């Protein structure tokens with residue numbers, strides 16, 4: 001077994017880490033990953049790694065270190081791609097699902113104009129890599145919206161706890177569970193769009209098609225490395241005893257490598273549409289890929305649920321919540337009630353914001369979206385990489401093209417989706433109902449502050465704050 005040497009300027013990744021690993025012979029000890037982890041994620045650099053429970057630094061799996069490593073020494077755990085075909089029993093049905101942000105980045109890996117929307121090629125690639133069915137994770141996001149908007153209203157009307165934090169970013173959830181466990185009750189219990197869709201595939205879809213859920217393999221294509229950890233959260237599996245929601249999580253970068261390693265050129269990838277049994281998501285589902293998108297999508301539906309009519313036109317372009325500003329805040333008039341919302345990108349910024357709230361208890365906020373990656377999933381740790389000077393323009397192009405796709409969508413609010421209506425009518429009953437809770441919600445979060453060993457979490461948060469200021 002190869003001995004792991006601790007390189008002084010490299011992030012100290014536990015070999016048990018499910019999201020990523022370091023190929024030490026490729027590392028030139030340049031320190032860029034460590035700097036990124038400190039400044040953007042605020043997860044390391046303010047404690048002695050040897051004092052933690054596992055004698056390694058804490059990691060939330062965000063993959064931001066991967067994005068800056070100049071030698072490719074840090075990579076996602078990617079053995080699944082090599083073995084996926086051999087592992088899957090040919091008698092099983094393979095279902096690929098593709099996240100909103102992957103359609104505006106897949107082409108980047110093939111040298112197309114950054115951010116171009118190549119949805120039909122992405123679906124085509126999933127088919128040639130073995131997908132019997134391909135579904136849109138934006139459809140899963142529509143279910144997340146239905147549940148999350150209902151949960152927000154429930155909390156607004158019945159004494160909280162508020163603020164309610166979004167929970168669709170597994171790196172943020174892990175960050176909160178480790179450094180801010182007292183906020184666990186504030187995390188939305190809604191599972192992520194990927195987990196919701198995968199559960200529905202192994203229940204609603206399986207029943208409809210007469211397939212044993214044990215014979216369905218879900219391969220999730222994501223912009224995200226932390227989703228590799230999320231798929232192993234057993235407490236969220238709901239399709240049946242020992243049945244995972246998601247079987248394989250591959251980043252969009254891995255999908256591109258897989259296609260290229262199979263000697264398939266861009267031109268050879270066929271254009272294809274999602275399967276119609278669970279059709280494409282609404283525009284609201286698509287903008288989940290952008291920072292601020294989850295909030296905007298949720299508010300469109302919250303307004304409708306509270307008032308029984310469509311939200312005003314400005315809810316379909318909530319300018320104060322769009323763009324790459326680190327913290328965005330707005331007062332939103334939901335007619336029945338006016339609420340304060342905030343959108344935060346990057347866990348370092350989230351840390352600052354949480355400490356600010358702690359020190360200003362009079363500042364009331366009802367809803368807070370946190371995405372661990374600056375920019376949201378369009379800049380996730382599993383996305384095709386670009387040199388730092390180009391990254392801002394690439395992010396903006398991906399953001400613009402997701403909003404463009406929303407603008408062009410036939411339906412721009414999740415409650416308008418026919419598949420959402422059908423699944424609630426024939427299977428789930430209603431948002432926050434008994435079945436919805438069972439299949440679409442996280443039963444409990446985990447206080448992980450014990451991973452910090454003997455270190456005091458409040459003192460650590462103060463030290464972290466000083467480091468990033």
Ligand code: SF4
Nearest residue numbers: 037059060062063065
């Ligand atoms: S994945 Fe995120 S938290 Fe983990 S080492 Fe890399 S930057 Fe740090």
Ligand code: SF4
Nearest residue numbers: 027028030031033069
């Ligand atoms: S960025 Fe890459 S090369 Fe530099 S220290 Fe980190 S792993 Fe090593």
Ligand code: SF4
Nearest residue numbers: 169171224373377380
């Ligand atoms: S922001 Fe998106 S890509 Fe980044 S860790 Fe969270 S879910 Fe994954």
